Amino acid sequence: MVSRRNAILAAGSVTVAGAAAVALSRSGPEHAMAGPGDAVEFYGAHQAGITTPAQDRLHFVAFDVITDDRAKLVQMLRDWTAAAARMTAGRDAGLLGAVEGQPEAPPDDTGEALGLPPSALTITVGFGPSLFAKFGLADRKPKAMADLPRFPGDTIKPEISGGDLCIQACANDPQVAVHAVRNLARIGFGVVSVRYSQLGFGRTSSTSTAQATPRNLMGFKDGTRNLKLEDGAELLDKHLWVQPDDGPQWMVGGSYLVSRRIRMIIETWDRTPLAEQETIFGRTKGEGAPMGKAKEFDEPDLSLMPEEAHVRLAHPSSNGDARLLRRGYNFVDGSDGLGRLDAGLFFLAYQRDPHKQFVPVQRSLARADVLNEYIRHTSSGLWAVPPGVKGPEDFWGSALFA
Amino acid sequence: MRRYVVAVALLGLAACSKDPVATPGASGPITVKASDTSCQVERTENGAGTVTFAVKNEGTKVTEFYVYAAGDRVMGEMENITPGLTRELKVELPAGTYETACKPGMIGKGIRGAFRVTGSAAPLTADAKMAAATESYQRYVKTQSETLLVKTQEFVDAVKAGNVAKAKELFPIARTYWERIEPVAEIFGDLDPKIDGRAEVIEEGMAFTGFHKIEQDLWETGDISKSGPLADQLMVDIKEIVTKANAEKLSPLQLANGAKELLDEVASGKITGEEDRYSHTDLWDFAANVQGSQAAVQALRPVLEERSPTLVTDLDAAFAKVESTLGKHRKGDGWKLHTELSQTELKELTDVINALAEPISKVAAVVAG
Numbered sequence: 001m002v003s004r005r006n007a008i009l010a011a012g013s014v015t016v017a018g019a020a021a022v023a024l025s026r027s028g029p030e031h032a033m034a035g036p037g038d039a040v041e042f043y044g045a046h047q048a049g050i051t052t053p054a055q056d057r058l059h060f061v062a063f064d065v066i067t068d069d070r071a072k073l074v075q076m077l078r079d080w081t082a083a084a085a086r087m088t089a090g091r092d093a094g095l096l097g098a099v100e101g102q103p104e105a106p107p108d109d110t111g112e113a114l115g116l117p118p119s120a121l122t123i124t125v126g127f128g129p130s131l132f133a134k135f136g137l138a139d140r141k142p143k144a145m146a147d148l149p150r151f152p153g154d155t156i157k158p159e160i161s162g163g164d165l166c167i168q169a170c171a172n173d174p175q176v177a178v179h180a181v182r183n184l185a186r187i188g189f190g191v192v193s194v195r196y197s198q199l200g201f202g203r204t205s206s207t208s209t210a211q212a213t214p215r216n217l218m219g220f221k222d223g224t225r226n227l228k229l230e231d232g233a234e235l236l237d238k239h240l241w242v243q244p245d246d247g248p249q250w251m252v253g254g255s256y257l258v259s260r261r262i263r264m265i266i267e268t269w270d271r272t273p274l275a276e277q278e279t280i281f282g283r284t285k286g287e288g289a290p291m292g293k294a295k296e297f298d299e300p301d302l303s304l305m306p307e308e309a310h311v312r313l314a315h316p317s318s319n320g321d322a323r324l325l326r327r328g329y330n331f332v333d334g335s336d337g338l339g340r341l342d343a344g345l346f347f348l349a350y351q352r353d354p355h356k357q358f359v360p361v362q363r364s365l366a367r368a369d370v371l372n373e374y375i376r377h378t379s380s381g382l383w384a385v386p387p388g389v390k391g392p393e394d395f396w397g398s399a400l401f402a
Numbered sequence: 403m404r405r406y407v408v409a410v411a412l413l414g415l416a417a418c419s420k421d422p423v424a425t426p427g428a429s430g431p432i433t434v435k436a437s438d439t440s441c442q443v444e445r446t447e448n449g450a451g452t453v454t455f456a457v458k459n460e461g462t463k464v465t466e467f468y469v470y471a472a473g474d475r476v477m478g479e480m481e482n483i484t485p486g487l488t489r490e491l492k493v494e495l496p497a498g499t500y501e502t503a504c505k506p507g508m509i510g511k512g513i514r515g516a517f518r519v520t521g522s523a524a525p526l527t528a529d530a531k532m533a534a535a536t537e538s539y540q541r542y543v544k545t546q547s548e549t550l551l552v553k554t555q556e557f558v559d560a561v562k563a564g565n566v567a568k569a570k571e572l573f574p575i576a577r578t579y580w581e582r583i584e585p586v587a588e589i590f591g592d593l594d595p596k597i598d599g600r601a602e603v604i605e606e607g608m609a610f611t612g613f614h615k616i617e618q619d620l621w622e623t624g625d626i627s628k629s630g631p632l633a634d635q636l637m638v639d640i641k642e643i644v645t646k647a648n649a650e651k652l653s654p655l656q657l658a659n660g661a662k663e664l665l666d667e668v669a670s671g672k673i674t675g676e677e678d679r680y681s682h683t684d685l686w687d688f689a690a691n692v693q694g695s696q697a698a699v700q701a702l703r704p705v706l707e708e709r710s711p712t713l714v715t716d717l718d719a720a721f722a723k724v725e726s727t728l729g730k731h732r733k734g735d736g737w738k739l740h741t742e743l744s745q746t747e748l749k750e751l752t753d754v755i756n757a758l759a760e761p762i763s764k765v766a767a768v769v770a771g
Contacts, residue, residue, distance in 0.1 A: 066753050104655065105767030190720065190757025193749070 036172040037117035042088045044388040045253050046241065049122030050325065050350050051229040053208035055170040058200030058329040059177040060259065060346065061185065062128070062163030062381060063192035070135045074401050076191040080125070080184055081395040090118030093183035110186070112179050119173040123180055125396045126257050126383025131164040140400060142248055144256050144353045145384055151366035151377070160196040160261065160379040168257070168348065170327075174201070196379070198261060200329020200346045207327060213288060213296065217264055217330050217343050218374070220281050221288035224296055225315075227325035227350075239323045239352055242387075246352065250399035253387030255350045258358045261331075261379035264344040269374045280370045282309030308368045314361055322357040324349040344375070354382060430454075431490060434504070436483070437461040441504030441513035450497045450521030455480075457504075458488040466505040468512065469493050473707075473718065475700035476542055481508075481549040481579075495519045507735055531704045532769075535654045538701040543583050546694075547644040550579035554640045561616060561626055561633040570620055574678075574686035574736065577613060580640075581690035584667065585660025585698065586647040593643045597636065600676070612636055614680075621680035654705065657698045658766035664695035665759040673752050675740040685737035688751075689728060696721055699762065702769060710768045713761060720758035727754045 036056075040048050065073060083093045092098055094108025101107050132141035150156075167184055171177040178199075185194055204216045205223030209230045213221040227239055237243060242251045269277070278284055282291050282305040290300030290311060305312045316323050327350065332343040351357040366372065386397050431454035433444040438461035457467040457480055464484050469477045469491075477500060478493030497519050503512035553576040560569040580587065580598065588594050595603065597612045604610045611632055619629045652660065671677040672688040699706075699717060706714050727750055731738045743751075 066757075102767045102770065104658075104770040106763045186760070189760045190753075193753040193756075 037119055039089050039118035040120050040122050042085045042123075042389065043391055043394075045390075046255070046388045047122075047124045047385060048088070048388070049124035049168055049170055050240070050255060050327070050385070051207055051236070052120070052122050052170070053211055053229065054203040054205055054327055055120050055122070055172045055177075056201075056203055057171055057174040057177050058203075058346065058348075059169045059174075059181045059197065060200070060348070061167050061169075061181050061197035062195045063165040063167075063185075063188065064195045065131065065134060065164040065191065066193045067191050068134075070401070072191050073135065074397075076188055077125075077397050077401070078395045079187050081389055082392075083183060083187055084123040084180070085389070085392065087113075087180050087183065088118065088121045088123060090116075090121075093179075093187070110179065110182055112182075113176050116173055116176055116179075119171040119176040121169065121171040121176050121180055123184070124168040124170075124385060126166045126168070126385040127397065127400070128163045128165060128381065128383055130162060134164070137400070140248055140250065142242075142251055142256075142384055144242075144246075144355060145382060146355065148258070148354065148359065148380060148382055149363075151362055153366055153372050153377070154380070155376045155378055156380050157378050162381060163195045165192060166257075166259070166381060166383050168327075174199070198331060198346050198379075199333075200331050202330040204328040204330055204345055205326040207325060216328075216345055217266055217332075218269055218277070218281075220277075220283060220285060221296060222328070222345075223326050224283075224288060225323075227323050239357070240325050240350055242352055250397075250402070251384060251386060255325075255352065255385045256354045257381075257383040257385050258347070258349050258351070258354050259379070259381035259383065260347040260377050262345045262347050263342065263376045263378050265340070265374050265376070266343050267340055272374075279306060280310060282306070282311035308370050310365070310369055310371050313364045313369050318364060319360045320356070322351075322361050324351050324357055324361070350385070431456040434458065434467060434502070435460055436465045436467065436504040436506065438463055438506045439513075441467075441502065441515060443502050443515050443517065446502075446516060447518045447520065448495070450495060450519050453493050453495050453519070455491045455493070455502075456488055457483055457491060459483045459485050461485060461506050463507040466508050466512070467491060468501075468503040468505070469495070469517065470501045470503060471498065471703075473700060473703050473714070474696075475538065475703050476697055477538070478541060479545045481545055482552060497521045509732070509735065528705075528708070531708070532654045535657060535701045535705060536651055539652055539657055539698060540648075542697045542701065543586055543647055543650075546579050546583045547647055550576070550583070550640065551644055553579055554637060558633040558637045561620075562630045564626060566620060566624055566626060569616075569626065570681070573613070573617060573620065573681060574683035577678075577683075578686055578690040580613070581667075581687045582694035582697065583647060584691070584694065585656070585663055586650055586652065587643055588663075589650060590643055590646055593639055593646075597639050597643065600679075612639070614678075617678065617680045654702060654769045655766055657702055658769045661695040661698035661702075661765060662759065662762045664691040664698070665755055665762060667691050669752065669755050669759065672740075673748055673755070678740070682739040682741045683737070684740040685728070685731055685743075689737065692721075692724055692728070695762065699765065702765065706765065706768060709771070710764075713764060713768060716761045717758075717765075720754075720761055724754045724758050727751060 040052050042048060067073060087093055092109035096108050098107045098109040098111035098114055129145050129147060132138055132145065167181060169177040169180040203214050205226050206213050207226060207228055209228055213224050216222040227236065240255055242254050244252050274285060283289060288296040289298055292301055292304035300311060300315065302312045302315060302317065312318060328345050328347040331346050332341055334342055336342045349358055386400060389396060434455050434457040435442040436457055436459050455467065459465050462485055464482060466479060466481050466483065468479045471477050477495060478491050480489050480491040483489050500517040500519065502515045502517045505512035553572065557569060557572040557576040560572055599610065599612055600614050601610055613636065616629055616632055619626050668688050668691045672684045672691065675682065675684050677687050678684045703714065731743065
């Protein structure tokens with residue numbers, strides 16, 4: 001009998017050995033990951049997939065709601081939550097599964113994840129600004145969900161921007177992430193319709209000190225100064241999680257996500273001299289050390305960098321102490337018909353208030369960053385990511401729709 | 403499109419497929435006077451049994467006449483009643499309440515009237531309901547295929563007469579009757595590609611023939627001077643498939659799968675504009691596929707209502723949503739061309755088809771029990 005449950009049991013010994021070999025030094029708090037194939041706890045005060053150590057793969061999808069029936073939307077959120085709880089535990093999307101239902105009926109799971117371990121799958125849901133214009137939710141719209149301003153140089157395409165709902169599925173196996181999105185989209189037929197989606201293949205940030213800092217497609221380490229799981233409750237409460245005084249109540253324990261598809265003109269970047277590349281970033285390319293320093297994690301001295309260096313412009317001290325939890329992924333969506341790779345960074349950043357964090361940082365970058373010559377922001381999304389699902393009776397957005 | 407059809411065993415119905423018909427109907431046909439704005443049915447009550455309607459089209463538009471059971475399940479229908487013509491429709495009606503409908507211009511829900519059939523008829527057993535579904539769909543295939551013959555002949559005649567404009571006008575109309583009963587047609591694997599094959603699905607050693615080859619001649623070159631033999635062959639093939647289709651009894655499970663496959667056709671071939679790539683008349687086929695799917699589901703309705711009333715409610719709502727969304731693209735007596743629809747409009751159609759296809763995919767399991 002092929003079933004994911006059995007496969008997990010069989011894989012158990014392997015992942016234990018794997019975890020031991022990796023020898024993670026920290027036993028992390030909620031949503032921490034033991035081994036790359038293991039399951040991440042779905043239930044909790046916050047949604048998984050934010051401080052969870054960033055997995056290797058992403059499938060992000062934005063939906064439009066196509067029904068006027070509020071009860072249908074709520075039922076779908078319940079169904080989504082139940083399916084997500086199962087899939088993140090490495091089980092089939094439906095109760096019957098991919099191969100154990102009635103032969104005359106289409107299976108309630110699509111089957112491509114049969115035999116695969118949970119792969120640290122996390123499924124994180126967010127609500128877009130346009131949702132609050134529907135279903136009588138206007139008075140529940142958080143102030144933080146006010147539209148992002150237009151930034152200089154923005155080339156945003158409306159058809160791959162915005163949306164009523166989003167799902168961020170992250171896993172260490174791309175097939176597991178795609179399986180999650182595919183099954184949730186199927187459950188949503190008639191209620192929501194896919195607006196756009198994005199695959200990402202390499203994390204560009206580390207969200208845990210147990211992880212090495214990865215590189216973006218420009219070849220530089222990205223997210224050295226990222227907010228991380230181990231930063232402790234005080235820092236995370238200050239920068240990441242919505243607090244009771246922030247309001248609205250239904251968002252307390254949640255966070256705001258900004259998504260930006262940033263196309264990189266990598267061909268011209270690759271022709272740029274090394275010294276110029278390092279000056280533009282403000283870090284060395286090999287070690288990732290701040291200019292004038294020796295090691296990656298050395299405290300940057302901004303005065304040693306040109307005023308328009310990327311690191312300097314983005315640094316908290318240049319932006320009223322604004323910090324972000326970045327969780328972006330590299331992407332290559334084939335080529336662009338002009339012989340260039342359609343490549344870049346799908347930027348994802350979580351924060352307590354985008355208008356005090358992402359907006360000032362992006363304002364400084366958009367105004368002065370020399371990197372702008374090599375990048376184009378082509379998609380933009382702002383999402384209210386509600387707090388975690390408390391248990392099997394709870395569902396995503398239960399407090400919003402209460 | 404050619405599709406491999408899995409033979410599905412009849413659900414042990416053969417022994418108990420007798421219609422529970424009671425007394426013979428009242429004597430004489432019931433006259434129906436159909437105009438462009440009215441539908442006068444001489445009597446609105448009759449005894450159970452075979453009821454005959456004589457439908458006279460006194461209007462200026464081609465009309466259709468239907469007898470519906472609850473939920474618009476077609477008990478009998480007469481298509482293509484041209485102005486001035488009188489045609490007879492015989493329908494087997496057990497006791498119950500029905501609706502009659504004339505459809506001047508062949509569109510919309512038609513001009514409805516109540517119709518009551520009295521007499522004693524034993525309630526259908528589960529098996530009898532299954533058998534009734536098969537018979538109900540057989541009636542549908544019969545009326546559709548009769549009109550398919552007529553309309554294909556008209557199309558073939560126009561092609562052979564070299565009348566490009568007339569042939570172009572008739573092409574999507576003839577196809578409507580074909581697309582409605584495609585689940586039956588597809589059972590005959592060798593005929594389907596000859597009649598409806600598209601350039602890319604024709605196998606090696608096989609000629610590109612049928613509707614789409616003539617479509618290519620009509621729209622791409624406008625030269626049909628050599629299309630006569632193609633048109634003759636199309637008529638021969640259509641006649642053969644109609645004979646075979648009427649001899650075929652689809653099991654309830656085949657009906658359920660047919661209803662789903664018709665929507666798959668819409669999703670994969672019509673929304674993309676692949677089906678009628680030269681004429682862009684895909685929306686005619688789209689509407690016909692949905693109507694055919696609905697006919698198959700309606701034939702199963704008594705079974706579904708008993709076993710899964712919530713599914714019936716979902717299906718009704720989803721069919722209504724498809725109908726209203728598609729209805730936005732009406733143009734005269736027909737439809738807009740595929741090329742006249744924006745990407746947003748095509749996406750909206752995709753969404754409503756997906757919303758319908760998911761509950762329809764559950765019908766087979768309910769039927770199989």
